[in-house]
Amino acid sequence: MLALATASIMTVAIQGCTDNFEEINTNPYGISNEALTQDFNHIGGRIVQATQNIYVITPAWVTQLQQNLNADIYSGYLAPPTPFAGNINNNTYGLVDGWNGFIWSSAYESVMYPLATMDETAGDEFPQFVAWGKIIRVEAMHRVSDVFGPVIYSQYGQSPAMYDSQEEVYKQFVADLDEAITVLKGYTDFVGFAKFDLVYGGDVNNWLKFANSLKLRLAIRMSGVDPAYAKTVGEEALTDAVGLLDSNGANFTLSPSAGDHPLNTLSGAWGDTRMSAEMESVLSGYNDPRLEVYFAPSTDATLAGGFKGVRSGIEIASKDTYVGHSAISTLGGVQLMTAAEVAFLKAEAALKGWAGAGTAQANYEAGIALSFAQHGAGGADTYMVDAVSIPAPFVDAYNADNSVLAGDPNLSTATIAWDATATEDQLLEKVITQKWIAMFPDGQEAWSEFRRTGYPKKFPNVVNYSDGKIDTDAQIKRINFSATELTTNPDGVASGIQALGGPDTGGTSLWWDIN
Template sequence: MKKLIINISFVLVAATSLVSCKKAIEDKFYNPEKARDASLSGLFTAMLNNDRVAAKYWNVRTFLCQMPGVYAQTSYFPNANSVYQQSDGYSQNYWDDFYATGGNGSGSMAQYRSMETKFKTLSDTEKAAQATIMQAAKVVLIEQAAKMVDLWGDIPYSEAGSLETSSTIVNAKFDEQKALYTSFIADLATAGAYFKANPTNKDFAKADILLKGDVNLWARYANSLRLRLLMRISKVDEGTARTAVLDMLNNSAAFPLIDGGNNPSYNPGVSDVLLQPLTNSTSDLSAAFMEGSWYATDYMLNTVMLPANDPRIPVIYDKYGRTVNGKFVPNAGYKAMPVTMTGSDQETKFADYSVLDSATFLYNQKLPGIVITASEVNLLKAEAYERWGSSASAQTAYGNALRQSVTFYHYLNSLNQGGGYVNVPVPAAADIDAWVNTSSASYTGTSANKLANIYTQKWVHLGVLQSTEAWSEYRRTGFPVLTFPSDGKLSGFDTPPTRLIYPGKEKILNAANYQAVQAKDTRKTKIFWQP
């Protein structure tokens, strides 16, 4: 009954929010409606207003915490027999939200194709004025398309969106995943150079609800996304990745990054790429998490964070507890339910274990959608330096990344003002230094040990809100070394997959093109960048 009430309430709130949020965009930005005669600016705003990027119920509840969060153990999951089985309905929703508007995403592909069509009708003078918006839209499309590749492998891309470009429906071929990544990396290099060399303009600034028309940040965003994709292919195409990455890192003036200026006390709200909620948004993630995924995860808390006395623990988790004689009694310390705990024990003993912090995650109406952060970028830099350059430079980047992660999570917590929530005080510098320099998280040991720490700390930092990226990095690096209970699981689903199966409707409606990739369509087929 409790879940039913929550769900009904959510539907009512969502219906109201959709109307009010739409009006807020129209008042402040260009018309985002998907229409043939819509302005480029309006289409771009609509493209950015993506509930698959924003911190929204449907994406967190039905996708992140159902699939990638389970497969990467960044989200708690019940020890049920079908826990590793992909939800075809929810993965179909995610797939559709990339290609078409009207769902829970912005329809990135459809919006971009509409922008291309509109752009072709402009005069040369108008095209020159609108080129900045088109470059930014390409970066946004690539970020979302790369996630699609990371989840499924080959995807329709080059021929997708025919309805927007030619008013006809043409079933699109599946483009080969490695070729797509190659094109993404090249296009991001072009975009980064463009934003470095060109000024902003009023149309772009008004349309840009992500970075407010700041071309410096767009250059950093394009370069940082390129760095992410290059490092992702680095285990299978090390030569290409190494050359391009070292060129970027050795020429920071030409390739600025989202690295917070390498300042541990940076301002995430200014430096990171975050999709802030609309000013009149009143939604939060309480229902998304409390319907089963708000408990602390075993390996992250028990194995990684607690032994290191990680200063992020109080801002990511709450001790939780029980009500005794009408009074809430918190647990003595932090601990997560063991991943091997039976389903029946999970249902009866959950109050003895920690949960996600309510102020940071559950009831935070100001929680942004996270695209890329300084901590992730510095961990990418640390990996590159450790593998191909100076271990001392790697240690510096690693230390910056850990300190910035503390800053980042306290920033998220600080956004929740009022409502009776007390913000967690920022830890003393000495406590953070002890964690970075002398704990199990410290940058010591062999190069292999150092890389393992880089990979593990990136997984922790990405966490539940970036579970898709966490799952990709886990599959790429093999870290952390996780245990997945297999006893009692459904036959054929006793372990997590290495990719998602194509959604059912795509197999039927695009059957001819699906035949070309059908042999790859197994849950254990590797994405091309997996070693």
């Protein structure tokens, strides 16, 4: 079920927590500040809090509002069988401000705030922690910018806090990563991160590789709208001696010790999310062995244990209709970047002719192999030379009007095997489709790539309750600004709308979305 809470109650609760941060985190048994400082406890705890809230680990209902009921749907990964709010909700483009405010508040209250207080405490004494925080801040906030567009970044903490345009903030992200990389290269033997590192156990070299990989991701994201700058940034990442994430052992995954994956609760205990129609179409059409890794067989008796998805943006009268479709298999750590994704980034960089990228085909096939290995799936060599299989038609088990049949322009005909005679756009579709499969279940990054490239093809909504604000065929482009911000920071929101360059609706494209 969807846990209920009003935005106003949560705002008060969260504000209360942050206002009393020092008091709450003061040990009542009298441990001195000197003792806390010895093991970096006075600054490291903020790193833990920020890391856990890039993608909210707990409680699961916040994750549901932060990502599952927006990006996970819009990416084509998952679809809710539950007709929340009378089926007029994010899934059907009747955007729910009370839900979507958590995308914003989770980032600012639980990432930006603790990192800002850490910076103040660390000061010039612990530059390695400040640098580490910059990487985490960029990872969290580029995701937020990719939802809203303009965001508060350079003026965070000011009143009123004006918004940076997405172009401005992306370039600040790159500058922050550059500063962090420069500093951390002087601390590669430092062991003080270990106690607070939920990803790499204190390995500074892996954080440097992640920072470079994140820089490459941002460069590719900007490549359509500012190709010269993107090429410079991308080539810096590709040629840096530290390197990029290149093995599954270096994947950016929040460890299971940080908490069970919230999607296990949303899919299992609550039954509020199911495999999408697109996932069924692509994975079954490609005979992809990852289908059985990602999802569980249907429990609906009429489906005879097959793997069955739900199309998003349809009329649903009752949860009972589709809840027996394929749930998500049990997930371990929260995956936010993998070596497979980086290989596909390099493949696209090679298509663009960027120095240091290698060859597109080699990177493409490496990405497939890395993803198969990550999930313990066999047969990668046979899979990647399949030049025949294409995504399968989708047949809705209960309403034929929701089906997507052969010949429908929204159904991809892309094959798997690399084809040197194909056009650059055809090769890009292959790259993005395989990257989309590999990045599951991180719907935020997949939605961003879909908007940037149009791939993989995603089935448009059948119903659209946006009152004309979102084009059904173009699909949703962003989430409108936080309702709380409209009340508490109206001048800031006005600056954000001006920087957006269009109305504050789900139909206005972001800066890099020029597809």
